[in-house]
Amino acid sequence: MIRIAVFVFCAVFSLTSCERENVLDDLKLEDSPFKVYPEIDD
Amino acid sequence: MLRYFITILLIFGSLSIFAQINVPPSKGSLILLVKDKKTTVRLDSIKYDPNNFNQAHLIDTGSYVLRAWVQGHELLEDTISVVSQKYIRYKVDLERTAAYDTYRKELTWYRVKKNLYRYVPFLVTGVYLINQKQKIDDLDDDLDFSEDAVNRYYSDYNQAITPNEFELAEKNFLERSARYDDQLSERNEVANQTLIVGSIGVIISSYLMYRSFKLKKPVYSPTPSLLSHVDASFSPILMNGEILNTLSITIKL
Numbered sequence: 702m703i704r705i706a707v708f709v710f711c712a713v714f715s716l717t718s719c720e721r722e723n724v725l726d727d728l729k730l731e732d733s734p735f736k737v738y739p740e741i742d743d
Numbered sequence: 744m745l746r747y748f749i750t751i752l753l754i755f756g757s758l759s760i761f762a763q764i765n766v767p768p769s770k771g772s773l774i775l776l777v778k779d780k781k782t783t784v785r786l787d788s789i790k791y792d793p794n795n796f797n798q799a800h801l802i803d804t805g806s807y808v809l810r811a812w813v814q815g816h817e818l819l820e821d822t823i824s825v826v827s828q829k830y831i832r833y834k835v836d837l838e839r840t841a842a843y844d845t846y847r848k849e850l851t852w853y854r855v856k857k858n859l860y861r862y863v864p865f866l867v868t869g870v871y872l873i874n875q876k877q878k879i880d881d882l883d884d885d886l887d888f889s890e891d892a893v894n895r896y897y898s899d900y901n902q903a904i905t906p907n908e909f910e911l912a913e914k915n916f917l918e919r920s921a922r923y924d925d926q927l928s929e930r931n932e933v934a935n936q937t938l939i940v941g942s943i944g945v946i947i948s949s950y951l952m953y954r955s956f957k958l959k960k961p962v963y964s965p966t967p968s969l970l971s972h973v974d975a976s977f978s979p980i981l982m983n984g985e986i987l988n989t990l991s992i993t994i995k996l
Contacts, residue, residue, distance in 0.1 A: 720931050721886065725893050725923055730900055730916060733909040 766801060771825035774799040776834040782813040784835060786823075799830070811835045815843030815963065842963075849961040860955035868944030875937040882930040889923040 766772065775784060777796040784791040786807040804827045811819040816837035823833055839847070896919055900912035 720934060721883070721927060723924070723927055725890065725920060728893065728897055728920075730897070730913060733900075733903070733906070733913070735906040735909055 766828045768827050769804060770801045771804050771827055772799045772830045773802050773823070773825055774830075774832050776832065777811070778835075779813050782811055782835060782837070784809065784811045809833070809835075811837060813837055815839055815846070846961055846963040853958060853961055857955050857958055860951040860958070864944070864948035864951050868941065868948050871944060872937065872941050875933065875941070879930065879933055879937070882926060882933060886923065886926050886930060889919055889926055893919045893923055 775791065775796055777784065777793075780793045780796065782793070782796075784793075784796075786802075786809055802825055804825050806822055806824050809819070809821045809823050816839055819835065819837050821833075823831065825831060893916060896912050896916035900909065900916055903909040903912050
């Protein structure tokens, strides 16, 4: 009885406890060709 | 409830039979109402057959000493008079002994505790985990949706031609990315919380379940055997040249 209960809980745990990774971390926008850069005064 | 209904039916049935049959003057009718079939009932020295409980029977007129007893109850002693051609209904109502009452309370408490320890914590933890899993699933769905949207805006940005298209795609991409980050944080927070609370729940539940198997069921022992508390032994001793046996008795209280 205890074994079954612990097994069920472990199964539910494995489904709930895993942390989700940020898969969009590497997704960066490149500068658009129309981007206006501020002029740098010398 | 059914038992009382049957009893009432039997009483009326007996009454109707009694009304129809011809009762001789030397006899009266007696019905003993007894709840527990295990009850021992004696009229004077004659044991009353439990199969005859709750049914009317013709018996000789006169006074009888009724003694009734069942385990865990006080002995009932009463005198009943059976009158010629009359119907007597006697309810055998035995009072529980204090020891038996205590035993019953202990037994009830044992059962409550056993079920409480064995099932309730696991049930509560289980419901919590299932609920959290549902919550995490919903958050995962939202995340999937946001992930698709971010990828779509990223693709839109890379395929943009006009400045307006670039601007719109960038705006959408940044908004969705920020939302995705928030959703991801929330999702992982819920998952971590579930892990901590769920672990504590499982540990407590397992401990209480273990305790439930260790609970001792109360035992009712109305007549403790004296012999089980007595150790008796013969020891031979030499006295005045003769061997004598002495009996030593130890009584454990």
